[in-house]
Amino acid sequence: MKVQYDIQFQPELTQNAWQQLKQFTDARIALGRVGGSQPTKPSLEFQLAHAQAKDAVLKVLDVQALVEQLAKLNSDILQISSCAEDKDLYLKRPDLGRELSEASRQLLKQYQQQHQAEYDVLIVAGDGLSARAIEDNAAHFIAELQHSCVNEGWSVAPLVIATGSRVALGDEVAQILNAKMLVMLIGERPGLSSPDSMGIHYTWNAYKGCHDAMRNCISNVRAAGLSEPVAIQRLMALMRKSRQLQLSGVKLKDEHEVIVEPFAQATAKRIF
DSSP states (O other), rough: OOOOOOOOOOOSSSTTTTTGGGGGGGSOOOEEEETOOOOOHHHHHHHHHHHHHHHHHHOOOHHHHHHHHHGOOOOEEEEEBBBBBSSSHHHGGGGGGGGHHHHHHHHHHHHHHHHHHOOOEEEEEEEEEEEHHHHHHHHHEEEEEEEHHHTOHHHOOOOEEEOOOTTTHHHHHHHHHTTEEEEEEOOOOBBBBBTOOEEEEEEEOOOOOOOOGEEEEEEEOOOOSSSSHHHHHHHHHHHHHHHTTTTOOOTSSOOOOOOOOOOHHHHOOOOO
């Protein structure tokens, strides 16, 4: 029998030729190798990212902390929930996350009966698949968005915080509160480098049973993704055009232009 010798790899860390490209992305590229294996550091970083993504999905939204942050806006705050009573049910039954609980429905109807108002804009913050995204991004974003809406002369409905929420949960809320423009902020499904990503879903004249083609989406709003100022600029541009055309969704195009900084400046201060 002929003996076959094992291939002998060098024990030193071998850098990948793409190493310099890592400064432009959070994607797992140019990890290098030690012998025939992945280096220990990126292996541990992967496990950490996986744990952070899992925690983001399973974390329960700290509603009280969010209420305290939003209290300075001097706006009424309504707390609602879906029919998905806990995280386990929420993950197994997406349909329940789109349906208001009966108690929440009655709360909204009672508020509307007491105030008998119509609103231009309704802002709903829902935990979705990442409560962390809402906790990290929503409060300051809502403050800036509310300020922009007031400057446009638009009336803003009471702020709504939703738990166990899917995107469509906001539709019936807008219908009950008679709001023309629905801005649904929701925690997006976390990737292995983005456990804190917040999505914005905009709908004109939302009602229970709206389909996704009636919405516009702005995604990846977070410190390492789409910056808050750019996200608000894009959203406000969509909302102005939506009021003009009286629609949203696939027929409403995002024509907002972002000025791209020169390469040298962009590496120091990235706007995307």
